[in-house]
Amino acid sequence: MFVVLKSVLGKSSIYPECVYCYRSQRVLCGRPRPHHGRSRNYGMPAGDVKSLRSIITPPVSKIRNIGIMAHIDAGKTTTTERMLYYSGYTRALGDVDDGDTVTDYMVQERERGITIQSAAVTFDWNGHRVNLIDTPGHVDFTVEVERSLRVLDGAVAVFDASAGVEAQTLTVWRQADKHSVPRLCFLNKMDKTGASFTYSIESIKAKLKARPLLLQLPIGEGKSFKGLIDLVTMECLSWRSQSNGDDGKRFQRKPLSDLMDPDLLHLIADLDDEFASLMLEEYSEDFNLIPIEKLQAAIRRITLARSAVPVLCGSALKNKGVQPLLDAITLYLPSPDDCSHNFMSWYKEDLCALAFKVVHDRQRGPMVFVRIYSGTMKAQSAVYNVNKNCTEKMSRLLLPFADQQVEISSLPPGNIALIVGLKQTATGDTIVSSKASASAAAHRAGQAGETGMGKQAQDSLVLAGVEIPEPVFFCTIEPPSVAKQSDLENALRCLQLEDPSLIVKTDPDSGQLILCGMGELHIEIIHDRIRREYRLETYLGPLQIAYRETILSGSQASDTLDRIIGDSRQQVTVELKIRPLSADSPLIEYSGHLPASVNGYKEAIENGIHSSYLTGPLLGFPLQDVGVIIHEVKVLPGTSMTVLSACVSRCMQKALKAAEKQILEPMMRLEVTVGEDYLSRVLADLSQRRGSVREIQDRLDNKVVLAFVPLAELMGYSTDLRSVTSGTATFTLELSNYEAMKPQDQNSLLRKKGLL
Numbered sequence: 149m150f151v152v153l154k155s156v157l158g159k160s161s162i163y164p165e166c167v168y169c170y171r172s173q174r175v176l177c178g179r180p181r182p183h184h185g186r187s188r189n190y191g192m193p194a195g196d197v198k199s200l201r202s203i204i205t206p207p208v209s210k211i212r213n214i215g216i217m218a219h220i221d222a223g224k225t226t227t228t229e230r231m232l233y234y235s236g237y238t239r240a241l242g243d244v245d246d247g248d249t250v251t252d253y254m255v256q257e258r259e260r261g262i263t264i265q266s267a268a269v270t271f272d273w274n275g276h277r278v279n280l281i282d283t284p285g286h287v288d289f290t291v292e293v294e295r296s297l298r299v300l301d302g303a304v305a306v307f308d309a310s311a312g313v314e315a316q317t318l319t320v321w322r323q324a325d326k327h328s329v330p331r332l333c334f335l336n337k338m339d340k341t342g343a344s345f346t347y348s349i350e351s352i353k354a355k356l357k358a359r360p361l362l363l364q365l366p367i368g369e370g371k372s373f374k375g376l377i378d379l380v381t382m383e384c385l386s387w388r389s390q391s392n393g394d395d396g397k398r399f400q401r402k403p404l405s406d407l408m409d410p411d412l413l414h415l416i417a418d419l420d421d422e423f424a425s426l427m428l429e430e431y432s433e434d435f436n437l438i439p440i441e442k443l444q445a446a447i448r449r450i451t452l453a454r455s456a457v458p459v460l461c462g463s464a465l466k467n468k469g470v471q472p473l474l475d476a477i478t479l480y481l482p483s484p485d486d487c488s489h490n491f492m493s494w495y496k497e498d499l500c501a502l503a504f505k506v507v508h509d510r511q512r513g514p515m516v517f518v519r520i521y522s523g524t525m526k527a528q529s530a531v532y533n534v535n536k537n538c539t540e541k542m543s544r545l546l547l548p549f550a551d552q553q554v555e556i557s558s559l560p561p562g563n564i565a566l567i568v569g570l571k572q573t574a575t576g577d578t579i580v581s582s583k584a585s586a587s588a589a590a591h592r593a594g595q596a597g598e599t600g601m602g603k604q605a606q607d608s609l610v611l612a613g614v615e616i617p618e619p620v621f622f623c624t625i626e627p628p629s630v631a632k633q634s635d636l637e638n639a640l641r642c643l644q645l646e647d648p649s650l651i652v653k654t655d656p657d658s659g660q661l662i663l664c665g666m667g668e669l670h671i672e673i674i675h676d677r678i679r680r681e682y683r684l685e686t687y688l689g690p691l692q693i694a695y696r697e698t699i700l701s702g703s704q705a706s707d708t709l710d711r712i713i714g715d716s717r718q719q720v721t722v723e724l725k726i727r728p729l730s731a732d733s734p735l736i737e738y739s740g741h742l743p744a745s746v747n748g749y750k751e752a753i754e755n756g757i758h759s760s761y762l763t764g765p766l767l768g769f770p771l772q773d774v775g776v777i778i779h780e781v782k783v784l785p786g787t788s789m790t791v792l793s794a795c796v797s798r799c800m801q802k803a804l805k806a807a808e809k810q811i812l813e814p815m816m817r818l819e820v821t822v823g824e825d826y827l828s829r830v831l832a833d834l835s836q837r838r839g840s841v842r843e844i845q846d847r848l849d850n851k852v853v854l855a856f857v858p859l860a861e862l863m864g865y866s867t868d869l870r871s872v873t874s875g876t877a878t879f880t881l882e883l884s885n886y887e888a889m890k891p892q893d894q895n896s897l898l899r900k901k902g903l904l
């Protein structure tokens with residue numbers, strides 16, 4: 149039994165069993181007030197706390213962890229807002245155009261009107277707990293998309309009914325195909341001039357290669373759109389005109405006919421054997437006697453098997469069709485019970501959760517969104533972070549109900565929760581109950597290893613997270629003044645917890661901070677967030693590609709460092725050889741006749757070598773595949789280990805200068821999905837980008853081109869691909885390896901950098 153205390157802030161320890169509701173304007177997780185000065189009233193007057201009072205943990209079969217995916221501007225934020233409103237968790241209808249929505253809470257999202265990071269909101273509908281997870285579609289945020297696909301069990305694809313399937317939906321749809329996520333389609337904006345139900349259905353068939361299962365038909369299109377025909381219940385659903393201020397909460401359901409829709413029945417029988425036998429046997433006399441529940445159960449089986457995709461329609465902006473969409477989510481999309489992940493079996497009843505988003509609250513510090521896969525999560529307990537190898541204490545466990553957070557004492561598997569108190573946990577980390585439990589899971593994975601599972605597979609099973617690709621772009625970032633340097637470092641530390649694909653380094657020569665990210669937009673967004681959220685005006689250097697360097701021939705060098713520091717003499721002599729590293733030789737070797745005392749210096753010697761690996765001799769990029777043989781090390785007694793490391797490092801630089809050098813460039817594994825009509829154009833474009841095509845596969849009616857292309861040739865690829873394929877192709881990109889540049893390409897790069 150929960151009691152809601154209105155606006156009681158920071159007193160949870162006094163009433164540990166209570167559920168607190170927080171006024172969003174004060175305690176939102178880092179959510180700033182709307183920038184335009186107008187703010188929505190999220191306050192909860194007395195007597196309107198029914199929904200929070202009734203919070204109980206539902207059985208897992210009643211949980212729906214659902215992603216919303218859409219092309220930019222299709223209306224997913226508006227649809228989400230309506231869902232929150234109709235389910236009773238917000239008191240006013242949020243409007244994207246006024247910048248006062250709940251889910252798009254980063255200011256840039258409000259201003260740019262795009263959704264960058266996945267936000268999760270929870271609400272209850274018809275006895276079900278719905279956790280809505282927003283799914284970004286931009287290619288720079290692929291990791292974000294993959295991570296959100298990992299935590300959700302089903303998805304709703306929202307379309308602009310006047311545009312049909314657009315590029316971003318295609319990208320996320322294909323990722324959802326890859327991860328076998330069951331979906332529903334919602335054709336939004338049926339009220340818009342040019343909206344066409346038929347066109348949208350045709351484009352779902354043609355572009356997504358999906359089989360639409362029409363559960364509704366619109367009554368009118370564009371300005372004349374009034375309501376829907378529900379083909380499952382054979383009812384007419386009509387809403388009052390929004391022009392007289394109607395919020396669409398109440399609508400009329402009028403039975404149209406006692407007869408079922410024969411087309412729908414036959415299509416369902418075609419797709420579902422169980423339903424077909426009902427029609428042929430029990431109800432062969434009269435199909436119209438088939439109970440609606442049986443029809444709905446068949447639609448659910450079809451949706452989960454992904455043999456067709458239910459299609460609904462409406463207009464979120466005009467408050468029409470959202471409640472039936474919510475019904476469909478609870479009726480047809482999977483519960484956590486319907487989905488399983490391999491790694492879950494290693495934890496059995498023990499806690500295993502994935503941190504899928506970290507946000508910063510000025511008062512409460514980092515707040516971590518988690519999906520619980522197994523075991524129970526308890527407030528005020530210690531948890532073990534497998535990725536960071538550390539134990540942390542969580543203070544509070546919250547449910548992210550709309551824009552309020554509701555405190556709860558424990559949560560079973562299948563749920564999404566918000567944790568306060570974890571300081572080390574970053575997005576993508578796996579959280580379990582203890583180190584012992586992680587070891588037990590690794591042990592179980594190991595036992596399976598004996599039956600054919602490799603070490604790598606074991607590790608990935610123990611971890612619930614998504615692998616973060618190496619960043620391939622970088623640029624320098626400078627604070628407005630030296631005094632602000634530590635503020636900038638702090639901001640970057642916080643941002644890294646939220647976004648593990650952001651890497652921050654310090655240039656060893658200039659001491660400048662360097663941002664490394666996944667793409668142009670990624671770095672731009674980080675820059676923007678530092679300005680807005682941390683109020684720091686920073687300067688970015690030009691965006692550069694992260695090359696690497698290596699050597700093609702061996703070389704030898706010796707060096708002596710002789711210094712008087714204070715009143716002691718410090719002297720080191722080093723002689724070493726470097727050579728291209730072959731796959732089976734060790735990185736550092738010591739030649740046979742070194743004095744035994746060298747053993748005591750090994751750490752300092754290796755530090756010197758590792759520091760020289762960070763800056764290559766040509767352009768200062770990290771070294772790769774360079775082996776070292778230490779021939780001689782003479783150290784005067786009393787010499788500090790720092791001087792020894794410095795001498796080794798200087799000697800390495802000398803040897804590197806003398807060797808034949810090579811730049812390695814990042815090669816990207818590019819996967820382009822395109823219709824046959826545009827295939828030749830895509831291939832011609834790739835050949836101009838120094839790309840090599842490895843394979844062309846068939847996927848449904850599309851061609852999938854697998855190619856390796858130098859990253860340097862992929863600047864602006866998304867725009868170019870859109871123009872050569874009229875927006876019909878999608879692509880994914882990830883780092884494959886580093887490859888030696890051809891002499892002419894290397895020379896032109898060096899010339900560009902002013903080094904030739």
Ligand SMILES: Nc1nc2c(ncn2[C@@H]2O[C@H](COP(=O)(O)OP(=O)(O)OP(=O)(O)O)[C@@H](O)[C@H]2O)c(=O)[nH]1
Pocket residue numbers: 218219220221222223224225226227244245252260261262263336337338339340462463464465466
């Ligand atoms: N006519 C019409 N406009 C709509 C409807 N739903 C949303 N819009 C408008 O479409 C624009 C985009 O809506 P959003 O809800 O921000 O779309 P989104 O998909 O969340 O956009 P991103 O977060 O940028 O990807 C806004 O101007 C909305 O007012 C609708 O049903 N009909």
